[in-house]
Amino acid sequence: MTADKYMRWDAAGVEHGAGAEEDALIAEVCAQINESQTRVRDAHHHAFTGTHVKTHGVVKGSLEVLPNLPAHLAQSMFAKQATYPVAIRFSSEPTDLVPDTQRAPRGMAIKVFNVDGEKLRQDGKDPRTQDLEFNNATAIELGNARVTRDIIGLRLKHSDDASALQAELKKRDDYAVQKARDEIPNTPLVAHRQYSQAAMRFGDYVAKLALVPVGDTQKALEAKELPEETNEKTGLRQNLEQFLQQNTATWELQAQLLEDLEQQPVEDARVEWPQDKFPYQTIARLSVPPQECFLPQRVNFWRDQMRLDPWYGLASLQPLGSVNRLRKGVYAASSAHRRRLNGGVPVVSVASVDELPDE
Numbered sequence: 001m002t003a004d005k006y007m008r009w010d011a012a013g014v015e016h017g018a019g020a021e022e023d024a025l026i027a028e029v030c031a032q033i034n035e036s037q038t039r040v041r042d043a044h045h046h047a048f049t050g051t052h053v054k055t056h057g058v059v060k061g062s063l064e065v066l067p068n069l070p071a072h073l074a075q076s077m078f079a080k081q082a083t084y085p086v087a088i089r090f091s092s093e094p095t096d097l098v099p100d101t102q103r104a105p106r107g108m109a110i111k112v113f114n115v116d117g118e119k120l121r122q123d124g125k126d127p128r129t130q131d132l133e134f135n136n137a138t139a140i141e142l143g144n145a146r147v148t149r150d151i152i153g154l155r156l157k158h159s160d161d162a163s164a165l166q167a168e169l170k171k172r173d174d175y176a177v178q179k180a181r182d183e184i185p186n187t188p189l190v191a192h193r194q195y196s197q198a199a200m201r202f203g204d205y206v207a208k209l210a211l212v213p214v215g216d217t218q219k220a221l222e223a224k225e226l227p228e229e230t231n232e233k234t235g236l237r238q239n240l241e242q243f244l245q246q247n248t249a250t251w252e253l254q255a256q257l258l259e260d261l262e263q264q265p266v267e268d269a270r271v272e273w274p275q276d277k278f279p280y281q282t283i284a285r286l287s288v289p290p291q292e293c294f295l296p297q298r299v300n301f302w303r304d305q306m307r308l309d310p311w312y313g314l315a316s317l318q319p320l321g322s323v324n325r326l327r328k329g330v331y332a333a334s335s336a337h338r339r340r341l342n343g344g345v346p347v348v349s350v351a352s353v354d355e356l357p358d359e
Contacts, residue, residue: 003072006257009201009320014258014266017144017322025145026326030333032152036095037337039159044097047341048303050334052091052107054098056189056237057293058302059088059244060353063112063253065284073255075203076316077115077130078283085113085353088288089302090189090240093135093181095155099232103186106236108134108194108211109308110286113353121312127351130313134194134211136184141177143270144322151178177270188239190249191221198269199258200310201318206258206266208273210280211251218249240293249288254280266321297357305348307335 007014033050041047067081074080092098093105115130142148151169158165169178194211213219221243226235243249256278258264264273310319311328319327339345350356 003070003205005259006072006205007259007261008204009206009318013261014206015320017267018325022145022322022325025149026329028149029145029152029326030330032149032156033095033330033334034337035156036152037334037341040096041341047338049338050330051095052093052109053096054092054094055299055303056090056092056100056106057240057244058090058295058298058356059288059291059293060356061086061088061249061286061288063110063284063286066282069283072205072257073281073283075205076201076314077112077117078255079203084115086286087111087113087302087350087353087356088286090236090293092236100235100237101186101226101228101230101232103182103184105135105137105181105184106189106192107136108192110134111306111308111350111353113351115314118315119313120315120318125349127349129351130317131308131310132209133196133308133310134209135197136192136194137181137197138195139177139180139272140197140269140323141174141181142323143174143177143268145326147174147270148323148326174270185223186226187224188221188226188243189236190215190218190240190243191224194251198323199266199320200324201316201320202255202257203316206320207255210254210256211286212254212280213250214252214285215248215250217243217247237294244288244290244293246290248290251286252282253284253286254282256280269321269323295357295359297359301348301357304342304345306350307331307347309335 037047037050063084063086065078065082089109091107093107098104110132112130115128119126142151154165154168169175172178191213196209199206199208256273259278264278265271309331
């Protein structure tokens with residue numbers, strides 16, 4: 001397999017659409033997300049992030065870059081064999097504390113430590129970390145800044161009337177993508193395939209990333225939906241706790257490289273890149289050994305004080321496309337608003353996995 005089939009990250013047409021019009025849309029979305037956060041604070045007497053509000057567990061593990069990767073995969077922090085300590089948060093994607101019995105996208109957020117290289121962060125600090133975010137929906141329905149503004153607006157308007165929201169969504173040309181988030185099987189967290197959804201620079205190239213469960217015990221759970229009697233408040237957490245009491249969870253980290261912009265658009269993340277034509281290729285292995293997954297101090301430390309932002313990471317892994325330019329603004333606005341609502345909680349710039357409490 002030759003590297004010349006893959007498009008460079010700085011090739012003409014990979015990114016387009018940035019500018020004043022998009023900036024105005026991003027400002028609108030920031031205000032919408034802050035309104036959502038305020039509503040959640042009023043309901044629960046505590047503020048959370050703008051999305052992925054519900055935490056199911058925070059664990060520690062390792063990310064091992066495979067040796068002898070071919071040149072097109074040996075990019076950025078994956079250029080040579082290495083093992084990085086990581087911290088991982090499992091969450092549900094909605095903007096409120098929804099029942100665990102409700103079908104919804106689930107996420108994995110990973111903070112990788114001891115990562116050297118030029119960073120995108122502009123404040124002069126370098127805790128040597130790289131943040132990676134995943135969701136078990138193959139594509140994100142909020143595919144660009146305009147779509148996000150429109151959809152979040154509908155969700156806020158009809159937050160207490162699901163049927164009215166569905167009626168509005170059915171009027172849209174992208175309804176199939178919008179409803180897909182509600183049709184994801186409600187299976188154990190360790191059994192999910194997880195996707196970055198949006199594209200990023202991948203060294204010289206462009207890629208989307210995926211996490212694929214490889215442990216036999218994990219794969220056996222892939223088709224097993226949680227039973228009807230699952231506790232709606234803590235069911236997903238309890239299932240994760242039970243698994244990690246006795247098992248190691250492992251995933252392959254894979255990269256899907258950009259070859260054809262018509263079939264693999266960067267600016268509209270609603271479009272899934274066809275995996276049959278552009279297959280994922282393994283670059284690393286993520287492992288989580290047996291452990292407690294919901295240690296109170298650790299969970300609260302992550303939830304209230306830590307901040308994840310891929311725009312603080314490596315320049316060679318720069319987020320690409322409209323939805324990622326949107327995230328750059330929204331993440332900053334969401335973090336600042338959450339801290340204000342919670343009484344001025346300070347930002348903690350975590351530089352070591354050992355800084356996460358073990359109790």
